[in-house]
Amino acid sequence: EKMVDFMNKVVCRLADTIVLCNQKYLRTMTDRYAISEERVKYLGLWRRFPEFTEPAFSKKALFFGRINPYKGVEQLLKIVRSCPEIQFDVVGRVDPQMRATAQSLKNEPNVRLIDSYVSEDDMRSAFTHADWVILPYESATQSGVIIDAYKYSTPVIAFDVGAISEQVEDGVSGYLVEAGNHMEFTQKLK
DSSP, X not given: OHHHHHHHHHHHHHOXXXXXXXXXXXXXXXXXXXXXXXXXXXXXXXXXXXXXXXOOOOSEEEEESXXXXXXXHHHHHHHHHHOTTSEEEEESOBOGGGHHHHHHHHTSXXXXXXXXXXXXXXXXXXXXXXXXXXXOOSOOSOOHHHHHHHHTXXXXXXXXXXXXXGTOOBTTTEEEEOTTOXXXXXXXXX
C-alpha cells in the first residue's frame, strides 16, 4: 500500500494533467499529492446507451465485477442470507484473498457464482435479466458497474460510499443506503 501511494505521488508530480471521474475527491487528490487544482480535470462518466429495456421482474439481483474486498462481499453474504426468495447472480473474477468468502457465497442455494470470462452477450443477458444491480461496496470513488446497469435500464441499490451518490439519484435511478446497513439494503431489495 505504501509503495502504491509512493508511485501515485511520483506519477502525479510528473503528469501535466490528472483526470478524475468524480468531483468529490478533487480536494483529497490535490491535498494528498500536493498538486494544484488547475492540474486536475473532471471527466464525467459517459457511454452510449442502447434503447430502453423493459424490466424483467425476475426476482434476480446482480452483483457484477471483480470480487475484491472493497466491494463488500461480506455484506453481500449477509444480504443473500436475508433474502432466500431472491436469486443472486454473482458475476466476476474472484480475487485470491476473497476465495473463502466466494466459496461461502457459492454454497448458498440462492446464489449462482460465475468466476470466469464474461462475453458482451453474457454481460447484456446478466444485466437485462436482473431486477436490480447491487453494490454493497465498502468504499468506491465511482463505479463503472452503475453506468453499465443504466445502459441496460436496470436500477441499482448501493451503499452510499465515496462518490457513488454522484451516480445514483436516490429514489429515481435506484436507492442509496447508509453504508454498512445490510438490513436497510435488504428492505430496499425486497
